[in-house]
Amino acid sequence: MLHHLSQHLATARLPSSGRAIIENVSRRSFLRGTVSGVGLTLALQFVPFKSAGAFETYPTGGLDMPHGIVTDPNVFVSIAPDGTVTIVAHRSEMGTGARTSLPMVIADELEADWSKVKIVQAPGDEPKYGNQDTDGSRSMRHHIQACRQMGASVRQMLRQAAAKEWGVDVAEVKAINHEVMHEGSGKKAGYGDLATAAMALPVPKFEELSFKPEGEFRYIGKGNVSIYDLHDITTGKAVYGADVHVPGMKFAVIARPPVVGGKVKSVDDSAAKAVAGVEQIVQLEGANLGSKFAPLGGVAVIGKNTYAAIAGRDALKIEWDDGAHAVYNTEKYNQEMSATAKQPGKVVRNLGDPDGAFASAAKVVSAEYHQAHMAHVSMEPPAALAHVNGDKVEVWAPVQSPFGTREDVAKMMNVPIENVTVHVTLLGGGFGRKSKCDFVLEAAALSKQVGAPVLVQWTREDDIQHGYYHTTSTEHIEAALDASNKVVGWRHRSVAPSIMTTFAPDDGQQAGFELGMGLVDMPFEIANVRCENGKAMAHARIGWFRSVSNIPRAFAVQSFVAELAQELGKDQKDFLLELIGTDRVIDKQAAGLPDDYWNYGEPYDQYPIDTARLRGVVELAAKEAGWGKELPKGEGMGIAVHRSFVTYVASVVRVQVGDDGTVRVPEVHTAVDCGFAANPERIRSQMEGAAVMGMTLAMLSGITFDQGQVQQSNFNDYDMVRADNFPVNVMVHIVPHPFEVHASGVGEPGVPPFAPALYNAIFNATGKRIRSMPLGEQLKA
Amino acid sequence: MISLRVNGEDRQFDGDPNMPLLWYLRDEVQLTGSKFGCGVGLCGACTVHIGGEAIRSCTTVMADVADKEVTTIEGLSPSGDHPVQVAWRELNVPQCGFCQAGQIMQAAGLLNQKKSPSDAEIYEAMAGNICRCGCYQRIVAAVRQAATGA
Numbered sequence: 032m033l034h035h036l037s038q039h040l041a042t043a044r045l046p047s048s049g050r051a052i053i054e055n056v057s058r059r060s061f062l063r064g065t066v067s068g069v070g071l072t073l074a075l076q077f078v079p080f081k082s083a084g085a086f087e088t089y090p091t092g093g094l095d096m097p098h099g100i101v102t103d104p105n106v107f108v109s110i111a112p113d114g115t116v117t118i119v120a121h122r123s124e125m126g127t128g129a130r131t132s133l134p135m136v137i138a139d140e141l142e143a144d145w146s147k148v149k150i151v152q153a154p155g156d157e158p159k160y161g162n163q164d165t166d167g168s169r170s171m172r173h174h175i176q177a178c179r180q181m182g183a184s185v186r187q188m189l190r191q192a193a194a195k196e197w198g199v200d201v202a203e204v205k206a207i208n209h210e211v212m213h214e215g216s217g218k219k220a221g222y223g224d225l226a227t228a229a230m231a232l233p234v235p236k237f238e239e240l241s242f243k244p245e246g247e248f249r250y251i252g253k254g255n256v257s258i259y260d261l262h263d264i265t266t267g268k269a270v271y272g273a274d275v276h277v278p279g280m281k282f283a284v285i286a287r288p289p290v291v292g293g294k295v296k297s298v299d300d301s302a303a304k305a306v307a308g309v310e311q312i313v314q315l316e317g318a319n320l321g322s323k324f325a326p327l328g329g330v331a332v333i334g335k336n337t338y339a340a341i342a343g344r345d346a347l348k349i350e351w352d353d354g355a356h357a358v359y360n361t362e363k364y365n366q367e368m369s370a371t372a373k374q375p376g377k378v379v380r381n382l383g384d385p386d387g388a389f390a391s392a393a394k395v396v397s398a399e400y401h402q403a404h405m406a407h408v409s410m411e412p413p414a415a416l417a418h419v420n421g422d423k424v425e426v427w428a429p430v431q432s433p434f435g436t437r438e439d440v441a442k443m444m445n446v447p448i449e450n451v452t453v454h455v456t457l458l459g460g461g462f463g464r465k466s467k468c469d470f471v472l473e474a475a476a477l478s479k480q481v482g483a484p485v486l487v488q489w490t491r492e493d494d495i496q497h498g499y500y501h502t503t504s505t506e507h508i509e510a511a512l513d514a515s516n517k518v519v520g521w522r523h524r525s526v527a528p529s530i531m532t533t534f535a536p537d538d539g540q541q542a543g544f545e546l547g548m549g550l551v552d553m554p555f556e557i558a559n560v561r562c563e564n565g566k567a568m569a570h571a572r573i574g575w576f577r578s579v580s581n582i583p584r585a586f587a588v589q590s591f592v593a594e595l596a597q598e599l600g601k602d603q604k605d606f607l608l609e610l611i612g613t614d615r616v617i618d619k620q621a622a623g624l625p626d627d628y629w630n631y632g633e634p635y636d637q638y639p640i641d642t643a644r645l646r647g648v649v650e651l652a653a654k655e656a657g658w659g660k661e662l663p664k665g666e667g668m669g670i671a672v673h674r675s676f677v678t679y680v681a682s683v684v685r686v687q688v689g690d691d692g693t694v695r696v697p698e699v700h701t702a703v704d705c706g707f708a709a710n711p712e713r714i715r716s717q718m719e720g721a722a723v724m725g726m727t728l729a730m731l732s733g734i735t736f737d738q739g740q741v742q743q744s745n746f747n748d749y750d751m752v753r754a755d756n757f758p759v760n761v762m763v764h765i766v767p768h769p770f771e772v773h774a775s776g777v778g779e780p781g782v783p784p785f786a787p788a789l790y791n792a793i794f795n796a797t798g799k800r801i802r803s804m805p806l807g808e809q810l811k812a
Numbered sequence: 813m814i815s816l817r818v819n820g821e822d823r824q825f826d827g828d829p830n831m832p833l834l835w836y837l838r839d840e841v842q843l844t845g846s847k848f849g850c851g852v853g854l855c856g857a858c859t860v861h862i863g864g865e866a867i868r869s870c871t872t873v874m875a876d877v878a879d880k881e882v883t884t885i886e887g888l889s890p891s892g893d894h895p896v897q898v899a900w901r902e903l904n905v906p907q908c909g910f911c912q913a914g915q916i917m918q919a920a921g922l923l924n925q926k927k928s929p930s931d932a933e934i935y936e937a938m939a940g941n942i943c944r945c946g947c948y949q950r951i952v953a954a955v956r957q958a959a960t961g962a
Binding site: 124125126127128257258260261262264265266267268269270271273274276282307308336337338341408409410411412457458459460461462488490491712716717719720721722723724745746747751752753754755757758759760761 | 827828831832835836838839840842843844845846847848849850851852854855857884885886888892897900901904906907908909910911912913916934935936938939940941942943944945946947948949950951952
């Protein structure tokens with residue numbers, strides 16, 4: 032999910048690999064839009080634009096993303112003579128609703144009738160469309176302003192075209208619900224009638240635009256628009272990665288090295304070749320850690336259908352040379368991380384005199400939390416179709432980063448980027464896995480070798496055993512209490528292998544963006560704070576996973592708060608609010624946050640840490656849940672709050688723990704403050720889903736390694752929450768805001784608070800404190 | 813030679829009788845609505861009907877469907893308006909959508925067996941179908957709604 036930002040922040044550590052990063056992409060692409068002047072100004076100092084009855088523009092991290100933000104409506108909107116408005120979706124659809132919600136914003140400002148809107152998916156082309164990297168909960172946050180601007184631009188152009196045709200003042204012409212009308216004469220024209228003339232007009236400057244007052248929105252903020260693909264999804268017509276068929280295509284599966292960096296020592300493919308339908312067996316070069324998205328290599332079996340390819344692979348006899356990472360053993364590694372966490376690490380935030388505070392403390396409370404590796408396991412395993420034809424490459428794939436994929440394919444195939452086309456299908460879930468295009472590179476490499484279009488299908492076993500894993504971590508927290516039981520010192524050590532090891536040589540330290548996810552941005556009003564990072568070397572491909580380092584951090588910090596409350600005999604919620612302290616916008620410098628605190632790539636003055644909003648969601652979730660009410664025996668409520676992706680989320684989870692240790696979750700109250708809520712319906716669905724994924728992560732998800740190999744393989748040993756035990760009633764409470772409170776992230780921030788809220792509830796139900804994630808059998812011991 | 817009917821159409825298959833129905837449907841007939849999720853009958857993404865009963869097409873081989881009537885999501889309703897599909901749309905169930913064909917076929921199979929299932933029966937019947945996006949709350953509500961309208 033943090034593809035470009037991770038690279039951006041780690042530029043110094045990145046040699047030539049990876050995307051052309053921040054230096055040569057800059058804000059220039061923003062100049063392509065109609066607010067040319069703004070782009071330049073922004074680079075120095077952002078001067079907001081105002082327009083009549085409009086919103087004031089504000090800068091976002093979107094301007095710093097590769098290829099920035101494009102605001103040219105001619106790129107995104109076209110109108111057919113029959114009135115059909117076609118809007119380009121340039122972000123990938125993996126379940127968040129981005130493919131619907133951004134065009135919906137354009138349509139609303141355009142006064143288009145949604146039933147006459149058609150959406151087409153952009154291929155990977157960032158110079159044309161602006162940044163397409165669908166991760167980091169950024170789609171709405173970065174593009175809502177541009178979408179409003181483009182919609183308003185086209186509406187204005189339609190009015191101008193009508194005014195010209197009718198010979199009247201444009202001020203007397205209105206555009207309402209797919210129709211332009213002149214008040215005085217009663218003249219009317221449909222959008223289709225005016226389209227040709229309107230779209231030939233110059234695009235108005237931002238200052239000339241009039242935006243709709245919020246009260247006149249039809250779709251924005253309403254939640255009355257269903258996802259565009261709803262009918263296709265319910266009738267089996269929706270197209271995902273493996274659903275594209277082209278003439279002459281072959282089907283491939285690959286036997287990959289069981290240990291990352293491993294190589295084929297020898298292969299006996301005689302039995303595989305004898306399998307009916309197997310056509311070719313091809314060896315692929317592989318790469319070790321630090322090679323970005325380069326494939327793992329191995330032996331590919333190409334067949335006339337997927338069944339033949341799988342059966343052929345089953346018949347391969349391969350001897351592997353495992354290489355250096357065969358040392359990876361989870362049990363041993365956990366012990367090492369725990370030992371590291373007990374020692375001082377690299378200081379990444381310091382405030383006041385933490386050593387003094389701990390030395391003079393009346394009491395010190397400490398705890399250590401461990402979180403296992405996890406795998407994304409989108410329901411659609413990675414799959415991609417590639418067709419290499421001479422020096423041209425055409426790809427159909429479910430990718431979160433279509434242009435990044437195109438760049439990587441061009442580089443690997445050694446062809447100009449103009450020769451590569453990346454068509455984006457729907458994604459059957461992404462969660463960060465499909466930002467990594469290794470599976471597309473495999474398909475391209477195989478298509479070239481085979482001389483035909485090749486669909487590479489990952490099986491579920493491949494997905495679980497050869498992924499880019501969510502990091503494993505040990506979080507050690509200590510609090511110094513004075514004689515009056517006030518928390519006067521806070522020390523938090525984080526030890527976890529870094530995502531950066533996927534891109535660059537491993538120095539054992541986490542990158543700034545990882546430290547910025549719940550470690551250095553700890554928001555409590557405590558006078559003396561030290562955050563440290565201990566070394567941990569990677570022995571598996573580590574990748575961003577929905578919510579990333581916020582998962583272990585929210586788990587540790589929010590569990591520790593509850594432990595402290597218990598120690599002090601205080602109510603968890605009251606004590607949480609006490610630690611949050613006074614309502615304030617945290618002053619980064621005064622709070623000792625690092626100078627390069629990344630803030631999810633957003634300008635800090637626009638998206639600061641606001642403790643009033645943090646408190647607000649705690650109080651809202653607690654109130655709605657009836658916090659403090661009497662519960663039957665065996666039941667408990669737990670609370671947790673976390674700010675991530677510049678959004679504030681609090682969850683109150685209610686559990687029932689059976690005598691046999693079975694955990695059930697009858698009710699969850701999630702309060703979310705994501706600024707202006709552009710599509711409340713999809714915000715709710717994201718929060719409902721985050722509770723389910725949160726419960727899966729909290730209870731079931733643990734990837735373990737022995738001799739460098741993943742020990743899990745399919746849903747039998749890496750299971751998900753299912754319909755017979757899921758958070759039954761998830762109630763989502765959205766804090767209402769006007770447009771001027773910037774829309775923030777939604778896809779990820781629902782996940783982090785769930786596990787600690789669940790564990791705190793389990794403690795309140797049973798008295799048992801969970802410090803190792805996932806729960807697994809801990810209540811059954 | 814295996815004869816079968818798929819969505820009302822007669823078909824012949826002369827390949828490996830051990831080939832899972834899923835791959836026949838997807839790769840040979842190009843009915844790609846049924847999805848590959850696990851290959852071992854643990855996730856339900858590949859669910860289709862045989863004679864109106866929900867089964868996993870990834871673990872049902874071609875020999876098992878000889879002379880059988882197979883219905884996929886594409887054939888559940890000619891207009892796409894089976895009560896389960898309608899309920900799914902009214903409640904905006906899907907997120908990414910990948911598992912939903914299997915969920916819908918499972919739910920339709922349940923309602924073929926039982927017109928008004930209890931919540932416990934819905935939970936049990938749907939427990940073999942994983943949704944990683946986490947749409948269960950709406951899935952259960954949509955099955956309930958389809959049952960009352962069915």
